[in-house]
Amino acid sequence: MDDTANGAGNAFGMLSGGNQVDSIGELRLADGELFELPGVTGRLERIDFGNGICLHRAELNVREDSRFDVQNALPPGWIAGSANILGELDFDSPDGAKHAMSAETGLMMRIDRPGTRYFLPGGQVIRHAGVTIGLDALRAKFGDDLPAALDPYLSDDQSVIEVRPLGLNNKIRSIVSAMFSAQATGVGRKFKLEGLSTLFLAEMIYAYCLLHHDGEKTPEPSVLEKTVIEDAIAKITRDLASAVSVAQLADAGGMTESRLNSLFKLETGKSCADFIRSRRMEHARELLASREFTVKQVAVAVGFNHVSNFSRSYRDWYGESPAQALKRNSA
Known part of the structure; x- marks a missing residue:
């Protein structure tokens, strides 16, 4: 294991009860500390790049519902972007x-105070990445251009709790997926992961600032525009196998692609193209989980004429190929 990777306890300060089982199942993430909690096995890894940035990666096989407490190992004064490309989890912050x-x-x-409790629903695999940066390092990177939208996270108070949701766009998902790919191993592994971590956090901050900036806001949709968006969402969801495009939907609704994307972001938090892709990938994952279809059949069902293009898109979205997902679901 890389000498920058610490054990799960050192990285996350996890506190859990219950009896542990004797064997730990292997998962695809080759690096990181094997660990187990009640109902969960997997790998956790923490890499400190020595520049104020830390990467936390996890791949977890959640067999049963699991609850555990996390004591924050970071000193007060940091900001983090956190994302799952696979799986769901809930947590209660200390407030x-x-x-x-x-x-x-x-x-x-940013959660300075101790006492965060996580809940992981059973019957799933979670693939998670989080990147933290200390406030001094953040200020050094932005200089005088630190966005005002980040002000809630920048307090010198040492008991800040600030957590806000952020829709994951295709670019962010692709970066996280690359953290779990074969390209993030071998010679220069830490160097590659440092670059991906920096890019991930920069894109998360950029997307967050776009969402929370105080500039001119998108005009509220008219009644007609609301109908157009509802119809477009219904069309996309109803027939994921069709080759629908943003241009076609905009033309059918009598508006520009720019306006259509703005309205989609208001309604769904995503651009129209991101929404189409997310629905296709979600449906593909459901079909693969059913174990009733081949990869080729799933590709056709979600609008791909070529299996290779589907496999590439699925891997970018979930960090594994559809063939790997099908094999895992059949295990």
């Missing part, structure tokens, strides 16, 4: 607020 993460929704967060 009692409830938060959820899924393959669609990540988080921008």
Whole structure:
């Protein structure tokens, strides 16, 4: 294991009860510390890059519902982007607020106080990445251009709890997926992961600032525009096998592609193209989980004429190929 990777206890300060089983199942993530909690086995890895940035990666096989407490190992004064490309989890922050993460929704967060409790629903694999950066390192990277939207995270108070959801766009998902790919191993592994971690956090901050900036806001949709968006969402969801495009939907609704994307973001938190792809990938995952279809049949069912293109898109989305997902579901 890389000498920058610490054990699960050192990385996350996890506190859990219950009896442990004797054997730990192997998962695809080759690096990281094997660990187990009640109902969960997997790997956790923490890499400190020595520049104020830390990467936390996890691949978890959640057999049964699991609850555990996490004592924050970081000193007060940091900001993090956190995302799942596979699986769902919930947690209660120390102030009692409830938060959820899924393959669609990540988080921008800072939790200085101890006492976060996680809940992992059983019967799933979770593939998760979180990147933290200390506030001094963040200020050094942004200089005088630190976005005002980040102000809630930048307090010198040492008991800040700030957690906000953020829709995951295709670019962010692809970066996280690359963290779990074969390309993130071998010679230069730490160097590659440092670059991916920096890019991931930069894209999370950029997406967050776009969502929370104080500039000119998108005009509220008219009644007609609301109908157009509802019809477009219904069309996309109803026939995922069709080769529908943003241009076709905009033309059918009598509006520009730019306006259509703005309305989609208001309604779904995603651009129209991101929404189409997310629905296709979600349906593909459901079909593969059913174990009733081949990879080629699933590709056709979600609008891909070539299995190779489907496999590439699925891997970018979930961090594994559809063939690997099918094999895992059949195990």
